[in-house]
Amino acid sequence: MIKIAVLGYGTVGSGVVEVLGKNHEKITQRAGREIEVKYILDLRDFPGDPVQEKVVHDYRVIAEDPEISVVVETMGGINPAYEFVKEALERGKSVCTSNKELVAKHGAELLAIAKEKKVNFLFEASVGGGIPIIRPLNQSLTADEIQEITGILNGTTNYILTKMAKEGVSFATALKEAQEKGYAERNPEADVEGFDACRKIAILTSLAYGMQVDHEDIYTEGITRITDVDISYAKEMGAAIKLLGTGKKVGHKVYAMISPVLINSDNPLFSVNDVFNGIFVRGNLLGDVMFYGAGAGKYPTASAVVSDVVDAVKHLGTNIMTIWSSEKLELADYKDASRRFFVRVPVAQEDKARELFGRVQEIDAGILGDFGFITPVMTEREYEEKAKELEVRSMLRMDF
Amino acid sequence: MIKIAVLGYGTVGSGVVEVLGKNHEKITQRAGREIEVKYILDLRDFPGDPVQEKVVHDYRVIAEDPEISVVVETMGGINPAYEFVKEALERGKSVCTSNKELVAKHGAELLAIAKEKKVNFLFEASVGGGIPIIRPLNQSLTADEIQEITGILNGTTNYILTKMAKEGVSFATALKEAQEKGYAERNPEADVEGFDACRKIAILTSLAYGMQVDHEDIYTEGITRITDVDISYAKEMGAAIKLLGTGKKVGHKVYAMISPVLINSDNPLFSVNDVFNGIFVRGNLLGDVMFYGAGAGKYPTASAVVSDVVDAVKHLGTNIMTIWSSEKLELADYKDASRRFFVRVPVAQEDKARELFGRVQEIDAGILGDFGFITPVMTEREYEEKAKELEVRSMLRMDF
Numbered sequence: 089m090i091k092i093a094v095l096g097y098g099t100v101g102s103g104v105v106e107v108l109g110k111n112h113e114k115i116t117q118r119a120g121r122e123i124e125v126k127y128i129l130d131l132r133d134f135p136g137d138p139v140q141e142k143v144v145h146d147y148r149v150i151a152e153d154p155e156i157s158v159v160v161e162t163m164g165g166i167n168p169a170y171e172f173v174k175e176a177l178e179r180g181k182s183v184c185t186s187n188k189e190l191v192a193k194h195g196a197e198l199l200a201i202a203k204e205k206k207v208n209f210l211f212e213a214s215v216g217g218g219i220p221i222i223r224p225l226n227q228s229l230t231a232d233e234i235q236e237i238t239g240i241l242n243g244t245t246n247y248i249l250t251k252m253a254k255e256g257v258s259f260a261t262a263l264k265e266a267q268e269k270g271y272a273e274r275n276p277e278a279d280v281e282g283f284d285a286c287r288k289i290a291i292l293t294s295l296a297y298g299m300q301v302d303h304e305d306i307y308t309e310g311i312t313r314i315t316d317v318d319i320s321y322a323k324e325m326g327a328a329i330k331l332l333g334t335g336k337k338v339g340h341k342v343y344a345m346i347s348p349v350l351i352n353s354d355n356p357l358f359s360v361n362d363v364f365n366g367i368f369v370r371g372n373l374l375g376d377v378m379f380y381g382a383g384a385g386k387y388p389t390a391s392a393v394v395s396d397v398v399d400a401v402k403h404l405g406t407n408i409m410t411i412w413s414s415e416k417l418e419l420a421d422y423k424d425a426s427r428r429f430f431v432r433v434p435v436a437q438e439d440k441a442r443e444l445f446g447r448v449q450e451i452d453a454g455i456l457g458d459f460g461f462i463t464p465v466m467t468e469r470e471y472e473e474k475a476k477e478l479e480v481r482s483m484l485r486m487d488f
Numbered sequence: 489m490i491k492i493a494v495l496g497y498g499t500v501g502s503g504v505v506e507v508l509g510k511n512h513e514k515i516t517q518r519a520g521r522e523i524e525v526k527y528i529l530d531l532r533d534f535p536g537d538p539v540q541e542k543v544v545h546d547y548r549v550i551a552e553d554p555e556i557s558v559v560v561e562t563m564g565g566i567n568p569a570y571e572f573v574k575e576a577l578e579r580g581k582s583v584c585t586s587n588k589e590l591v592a593k594h595g596a597e598l599l600a601i602a603k604e605k606k607v608n609f610l611f612e613a614s615v616g617g618g619i620p621i622i623r624p625l626n627q628s629l630t631a632d633e634i635q636e637i638t639g640i641l642n643g644t645t646n647y648i649l650t651k652m653a654k655e656g657v658s659f660a661t662a663l664k665e666a667q668e669k670g671y672a673e674r675n676p677e678a679d680v681e682g683f684d685a686c687r688k689i690a691i692l693t694s695l696a697y698g699m700q701v702d703h704e705d706i707y708t709e710g711i712t713r714i715t716d717v718d719i720s721y722a723k724e725m726g727a728a729i730k731l732l733g734t735g736k737k738v739g740h741k742v743y744a745m746i747s748p749v750l751i752n753s754d755n756p757l758f759s760v761n762d763v764f765n766g767i768f769v770r771g772n773l774l775g776d777v778m779f780y781g782a783g784a785g786k787y788p789t790a791s792a793v794v795s796d797v798v799d800a801v802k803h804l805g806t807n808i809m810t811i812w813s814s815e816k817l818e819l820a821d822y823k824d825a826s827r828r829f830f831v832r833v834p835v836a837q838e839d840k841a842r843e844l845f846g847r848v849q850e851i852d853a854g855i856l857g858d859f860g861f862i863t864p865v866m867t868e869r870e871y872e873e874k875a876k877e878l879e880v881r882s883m884l885r886m887d888f
Binding site: 107110111114115117118119120212218219220223224227228229230231232233298353356358359371372373374375376377378379380381382385387388390391392393394395397398399402406409411 | 507510511514515517518519520612618619620623624627628629630631632633698753756758759771772773774775776777778779780781782785787788790791792794795797798799802806809811
């Protein structure tokens, strides 16, 4: 019998307790041992809930109990999660977490402590909810140099963009509906400004290249400036606008970015709609693979946390190798990355635009007064130089 | 330094040697040890090829060399692969294979020997080429009861069906082009009759439910009877015809089948086109996840084999738990599974069809002399009873 503690009895934490109960038999078989939740740490009490007898308010009870061999952290945020997780690892307990802020900021350090103590720090649920991506990256894609990892990593923004594309509604209307359905928070900033996706691509890029990518270094642009006019142009091109997080190696440089991007149906992420997430990985020999599923939600996320608990139980006393050193990976300036750009300017500037950008491809979406066009391939810096001369109504980076 | 042997220097075997050379640094880092190919077993010699000095013609050399700790089997077929693999495991060597026939037939037995000898029998490359699916099933989807696993598991047939749908060509023309491009063999039977996909769904279903599913028990139907008229009807329904392999739990029964199925864009497999494979898994709590990538090809397949070699090296002396007992899983009769069916009969039989099937949904694809319709949900047995009374021009199982 393995005893575990769950820190935080919110959506994911209570989901973990439910998953362990509901799939008890299968989980016991897979882990090779029975798993019992001994403590739940929460500031609240849950009178009437069968878990009430396990609730403790003081982390010391858990930290100092040698019977606890795995700690599940589902509190979120950096403090006090960081201190709690660090102490658990130092005391020889494995930790499984769904906390992307914690992993993005302190992943390398916590992995190093886990390695030293021959325990495990696992975080499958921190990216892509229920989609297996962290373990495949660490343990399946081991024969390849990763050339690119690009994902639709935030379900809320994907829902909003899908809604806008399918129903022609504005950003504000789509956001309101996402909030009514519980897909977006009342303060949606972390989602719509791309901050949530940024933490996730920081984690994936760190794992892909084995070094610390600081999320503060990643150029991050959300979807708030996307309009129905942009969507019309996208449709005219047979394309979709998706909020993509990318970590990419070009030569010896690594670029990372979060931004809305035009993709067409050649990209397997094209048909990842609604609240679903998709993560695309390109290996130098493997080619392209994609992982798709529910990127959030109580049970998918809890299922991913429990798969980590099973792995931790199977590996008691052994550290699972994860290559993520604390050495900082200096990202290349995104302005040096090359691509095509879709640009809209007032129709009066058509000649000027053609003069500046040379051989452009005009896109006519029937928008009065607009000249819409695709630039040749150029760096973002070159684009900005030229765009300064124009009254740009909108610009979208292109993937094709 | 870990020394390995490669059995069979064909497409995949030579790919394995190349991958180990090309990504040597990354692989050494991931495995924690350097990996060297000491022997290559092949009947042929390869004069001028730098591997020539490693070529041996007698398996005894490899079996009896205690320095060899991992054997890669890429010969294909049951004999002598089975004897070689069994002996390697019994002598305490781990085995990594891409051989689906071997795994489908003897997987449970070989896993049991590996477990007893504290070595590993790994077969990521046997299903889905480079797509990580075996390891995720074993190690990531451990918190869930698998309700369904359905895949596009054969790239050749998917290429043919995509070609027919996109270009309106006949099966024969599409097959000929697939052969010219090297996607289909001169004798394409194993692909187009569904036998290849059948081995793969037998493996996946065995792993999903932890028991032996014999491929001979799986109802298998290929794509040879699919015509351009069927494709026209599919398009009229906004659907695609895909050759799907399915293992599915309904109540306490497990159904498995290979057959062409009509799917619509709600199914994430809808946009898996050309030679790509996609594998969809539904967990009771996780919901739906999908894995997508190149299902065949020298380097993707070799990359998957090498990821197994890395895993074998990381786990020297420890068996990775894989739940697949040799106890036979008695599949339920596919005739008891319920769904809707798309049916075409001569227009003269419209009244009779309506009388037999009740509330049908007519599909008009503008085919003269045809009455095309979708039946209500019924078992395959019920469908067959009624269909006997009609001159059925074609029938397609539906997923929506």
